[in-house]
Amino acid sequence: MVKRVLMIAFHFPPLRGSSGIQRTLKFAQYLPQFGWQPVVLSAHPRAYAQSGPDQLRDIPAEAVVHRAFALDTSRHLSIKGRYPNWLALPDRWVTWALGAVPAGLGLIRRHRPQVIWSTYPIATAHVIGYALHRLTGIPWVADLRDPMTDEGYPANPLTRRVYQWIEKKTLLNCQRAVCTTPGTIRTYRTRFPDIPASRFVLLENGFDEENFADAESLAAAPRDAGRFALVHSGVIYPSERDPIPLFAAVAALKAQGLIGAATFELVLRATGHDGYLAELIARYGIGDVVTLAPHVPYRDALAEMVTAGGLLILQAANCNHQVPAKLYEYLRARRPILALTDPAGDTAATLRSAGIDTIAPLDSKEAIMDALSRFLALALAGQAPLASPDKINANSRRARTGVLAALLDAIALESPLEPADAARPSPTKQ
Numbered sequence: 001m002v003k004r005v006l007m008i009a010f011h012f013p014p015l016r017g018s019s020g021i022q023r024t025l026k027f028a029q030y031l032p033q034f035g036w037q038p039v040v041l042s043a044h045p046r047a048y049a050q051s052g053p054d055q056l057r058d059i060p061a062e063a064v065v066h067r068a069f070a071l072d073t074s075r076h077l078s079i080k081g082r083y084p085n086w087l088a089l090p091d092r093w094v095t096w097a098l099g100a101v102p103a104g105l106g107l108i109r110r111h112r113p114q115v116i117w118s119t120y121p122i123a124t125a126h127v128i129g130y131a132l133h134r135l136t137g138i139p140w141v142a143d144l145r146d147p148m149t150d151e152g153y154p155a156n157p158l159t160r161r162v163y164q165w166i167e168k169k170t171l172l173n174c175q176r177a178v179c180t181t182p183g184t185i186r187t188y189r190t191r192f193p194d195i196p197a198s199r200f201v202l203l204e205n206g207f208d209e210e211n212f213a214d215a216e217s218l219a220a221a222p223r224d225a226g227r228f229a230l231v232h233s234g235v236i237y238p239s240e241r242d243p244i245p246l247f248a249a250v251a252a253l254k255a256q257g258l259i260g261a262a263t264f265e266l267v268l269r270a271t272g273h274d275g276y277l278a279e280l281i282a283r284y285g286i287g288d289v290v291t292l293a294p295h296v297p298y299r300d301a302l303a304e305m306v307t308a309g310g311l312l313i314l315q316a317a318n319c320n321h322q323v324p325a326k327l328y329e330y331l332r333a334r335r336p337i338l339a340l341t342d343p344a345g346d347t348a349a350t351l352r353s354a355g356i357d358t359i360a361p362l363d364s365k366e367a368i369m370d371a372l373s374r375f376l377a378l379a380l381a382g383q384a385p386l387a388s389p390d391k392i393n394a395n396s397r398r399a400r401t402g403v404l405a406a407l408l409d410a411i412a413l414e415s416p417l418e419p420a421d422a423a424r425p426s427p428t429k430q
Contacts, residue, residue: 004037004113010122012042013055026397032062034405039111043070043096054297069099090123090162100128114412119143126170139416142174146322178203181346183321205325206395207332215302227265228309235272241314249368251284261288270295305333313339320345328395336384338375354387
């Protein structure tokens with residue numbers, strides 16, 4: 001019998017964006033090698049702000065992909081950029097549920113999947129997963145990745161309450177809750193002490209060796225052989241990855257003559273907040289050493305990583321239970337890594353376990369000045385720590401997919417959980 005899994009994922013080609021897209025895409029690509037056929041339920045491309053064909057070739061021929069009706073409230077349902085809040089609860093893609101639930105029922109009738117799998121960070125995906133699980137009784141795996149809620153997150157109180165409702169329904173009704181870091185599991189076990197510890201599963205992010213092989217074939221010479229390029233690849237969130245202390249440190253080092261435009265360049269690739277960052281760069285007078293670079297196709301971004309002088313991680317203490325997906329790609333790129341993050345968080349722990357200690361807190365200008373100076377000295381001397389091949393290979397997407405396949409195998413043999421919120425039958429009169 002062919003084993004099938006219905007995978008509900010908003011982040012899927014032709015969407016362009018961060019490394020987070022790779023999680024579902026690579027699971028779908030490698031699951032057939034482990035005896036599972038993916039049936040992917042994604043969103044219509046109109047819902048994506050950025051799309052392109054560059055990763056469509058990575059979708060395996062065995063995969064069934066259905067892109068259900070979906071709109072982006074901010075672009076399709078707004079008037080002069082404004083819309084009622086309820087049209088974006090839990091998120092701007094809530095209309096996806098209107099198309100995906102009936103489409104999912106049709107896919108289930110045709111393909112008879114043994115397991116339903118839905119993945120965050122679009123909360124609507126778990127709404128769809130919950131609905132299909134309740135309607136069909138098929139076991140449900142919720143790929144939470146990171147905590148859906150935290151103190152002050154989401155910032156809007158109504159949105160936070162809706163997220164908390166979805167989070168609770170998900171954890172009470174899913175067969176397994178998959179998280180990407182130990183800190184996330186600890187957070188959920190503290191928040192929901194009555195849920196069995198066995199319901200939580202650790203499945204980290206990773207890198208794809210085939211993509212890196214392609215990227216290395218594309219890789220050109222460094223941007224400027226005379227300048228050390230320190231590259232941050234991906235979104236810079238104003239809160240979770242606040243760059244202000246970094247910019248202050250760069251300005252101070254520049255004023256002291258320790259870095260300059262002739263020898264150093266900080267490249268911020270596809271930040272998602274270029275307007276905000278441009279104002280900060282101008283304020284600190286560092287436009288000659290900091291470059292805002294546009295989005296490029298995924299393999300081109302990997303090619304930039306493998307030729308960079310160094311790679312930069314930004315992660316604030318309010319994300320201590322998270323690890324950026326691109327960290328695993330950075331490890332595979334085998335370039336020196338400077339991590340500006342809380343030394344007590346999961347990101348720092350992951351780097352230390354790989355033998356990398358070039359770490360400093362993101363919120364301290366003085367600590368960043370010291371760390372950046374030390375990092376540049378080590379990197380230029382060829383003495384910056386790098387992860388060992390064994391540590392790198394353990395993080396491959398193929399290896400992670402093997403773990404997921406084993407989990408799916410186990411769930412397919414289990415008795416489905418009775419829905420936690422199911423109505424209790426009335427006693428039968430004798």
